[in-house]
Amino acid sequence: MTALDLVEHQITARLPRLGEATTTVDVPLVIRIDPLTGRSSRLMTESRLPPAPRPDLSELTADPPFCPFCAPTVETATGTIDPAISDEGRIRRGRAVVVPNVVPYSQYPSVALYDTERHFIDLPDLTPDLVTDLLESLVAYTRGVAGIRPMWHSINANFLPPSGSSVIHPHAQSSHDDIGTSVQRDLVARSGQWSGTSYWERLVDTEEKGHRWIGRVGRVAFLTPWAPVGFHEVWGVVEGCPDLVDLSQDDCRDLGTGLSAVLRAYHALDLTSFNWALTGGGPSPSDRYSVLLRVISRSSAVPMYRSDATYFERLHGEAVIDQTPEEIASAVRPHFPG
Numbered sequence: 001m002t003a004l005d006l007v008e009h010q011i012t013a014r015l016p017r018l019g020e021a022t023t024t025v026d027v028p029l030v031i032r033i034d035p036l037t038g039r040s041s042r043l044m045t046e047s048r049l050p051p052a053p054r055p056d057l058s059e060l061t062a063d064p065p066f067c068p069f070c071a072p073t074v075e076t077a078t079g080t081i082d083p084a085i086s087d088e089g090r091i092r093r094g095r096a097v098v099v100p101n102v103v104p105y106s107q108y109p110s111v112a113l114y115d116t117e118r119h120f121i122d123l124p125d126l127t128p129d130l131v132t133d134l135l136e137s138l139v140a141y142t143r144g145v146a147g148i149r150p151m152w153h154s155i156n157a158n159f160l161p162p163s164g165s166s167v168i169h170p171h172a173q174s175s176h177d178d179i180g181t182s183v184q185r186d187l188v189a190r191s192g193q194w195s196g197t198s199y200w201e202r203l204v205d206t207e208e209k210g211h212r213w214i215g216r217v218g219r220v221a222f223l224t225p226w227a228p229v230g231f232h233e234v235w236g237v238v239e240g241c242p243d244l245v246d247l248s249q250d251d252c253r254d255l256g257t258g259l260s261a262v263l264r265a266y267h268a269l270d271l272t273s274f275n276w277a278l279t280g281g282g283p284s285p286s287d288r289y290s291v292l293l294r295v296i297s298r299s300s301a302v303p304m305y306r307s308d309a310t311y312f313e314r315l316h317g318e319a320v321i322d323q324t325p326e327e328i329a330s331a332v333r334p335h336f337p338g
């Protein structure tokens with residue numbers, strides 16, 4: 001199989017040296033192009049952001065007087081799922097529970113808790129079992145929604161306020177409607193238009209055992225993307241799986257194992273906050289698309305933190321990253337099984 005054509009532009013900026021304004025130095029900038037979407041990312045590897053020590057989260061994450069997601073409040077503070085989706089009321093798998101969301105992020109929004117017994121669970125304690133049960137419970141919900149009619153499905157997570165989360169209790173959310181999101185529609189459309197072998201098969205074939213390769217868990221290939229959209233970005237490609245409704249129990253276990261390993265690696269890097277998204281192939285899934293997990297870190301959860309989303313990310317759709325995907329892969333790889 002022919003390897004993907006991975007394009008990057010190497011630019012040099014002639015700039016005054018920091019703290020020594022009369023000296024001019026050449027500073028490299030690498031701009032990489034995502035082979036599927038054509039989107040560009042800027043790797044500014046000689047201008048690292050200062051490393052932040054891991055903050056004390058105890059005050060932020062202390063048990064509050066009231067939390068709708070802590071047991072036993074969850075039974076009274078949350079609603080039950082529409083019987084058209086599930087006759088389980090609240091879907092439980094292991095310690096995980098799915099309930100309807102109260103915010104209309106999509107037509108059939110849900111929230112799932114990893115564990116109602118603990119108000120806060122830090123990154124190393126989001127174990128493979130907890131993440132697997134969460135994914136299984138949300139896939140069960142997704143299958144229920146898909147029974148109404150074919151739709152766009154995604155399962156997503158914020159963690160701590162810098163990621164956008166308004167709730168400290170660790171949770172994930174799922175979205176289901178006829179429209180999908182901009183990125184989801186674009187990924188699926190471009191995957192469908194890709195000529196020859198499936199883009200995702202070709203991506204994994206290109207990256208396997210290379211500098212951006214992290215490892216394989218079951219049929220899930222974990223790697224860092226050539227042109228990231230976020231810091232410490234890791235992908236899991238579920239090869240041969242066109243939609244979330246096609247995720248088997250083994251797939252949930254493999255995704256849960258890999259995602260838990262990524263979060264352990266984030267903790268080792270002193271990170272605290274993250275987002276992840278697991279996206280399906282839309283109402284007419286085909287073997288041209290493979291279910292994709294994307295995980296990124298966010299600014300650390302400290303008061304008055306510097307946001308990692310500047311005008312570049314929000315208004316230009318362009319990430320500016322201070323570590324290469326190759327460096328991230330080598331930092332994450334030791335946390336993976338095998």
Ligand SMILES: [Zn+2]
Nearest residue numbers: 067070119169
């Ligand atoms: Zn709670």
